[in-house]
Amino acid sequence: MFLYMLIYLAYHGSRWIPRKQRLKFQIVNAVVITLVLVPQFYVIGRSKSSRYCKQPLLNNLSASIAFSFIASGFSVIFTLIEPIPQSLWASYHLFGLLSCGEGLCTTILTLTAKDCVKTTPELYYMSLFQTVASILSTGFFMVRGGLWLTKLNPGTDLSGNNESPAVPH
Incomplete structure (x- = not known):
């Protein structure tokens, strides 16, 4: 979800300009794209990263790099094209769903790879960073979703009471 959030922020940030x-x-x-990709390439290029680890953190990092390239493409396209076609929005949201699944896999792999901190420390800490970023961005979208749901029915407040004044008969 972290990469999905970066695309979201790039899109909305560019619309102010x-x-x-x-x-x-x-x-x-x-x-920003460079700041996301360079640490991942650094970790995957380290000789320690190819050592044995019970969990497939190296494979997960490879998938994360692929997702990062896709996200960089989305962020560039979303900041250049106006208006965004519906098919591109649909593919962006599909990417978000896949990104959520990748974040969930990263979280599960990281939580079950405590022994990997001894054999592949950089890889483990990169996975830990991605887990934290995924959790924080998921929280961001949960708050955004909650705010969006409260605006679905603009005539009600948070307690469900109708805010519109009574119409006299």
Whole structure:
């Protein structure tokens, strides 16, 4: 969910800037993409990362790198195209569902890989960081979803009472 959130933030952040002045935002977007990808490539390139670990954290990191490339493509496209076609929105939300599943797998693998901290420390800590980021971003979307649900029926407050004034007959 972390990568899904980054795309979400890139899209909404770019909409604050006039379309013709988004070059600076594209530079910031490229820096964020780099900050996401470089640590993953560093960890996967370490010789310690290929050591034996009970859990397939290395395979999970490879999947995370693939997801990161897809997310970087979405963030660039979403900040350049206006309006976004419905098919692209649908593929973005499908990516979010897959990203949620990948975050869940990362969380499960990390929680069951306590012994890997001794054999593959960088890989374990990268997985731990991804787990925390996934949990925090899932919380972000849960709050956003809750706020969205409260706005579905604008005539009611949080307690379910009708806020609209009574219409005299």
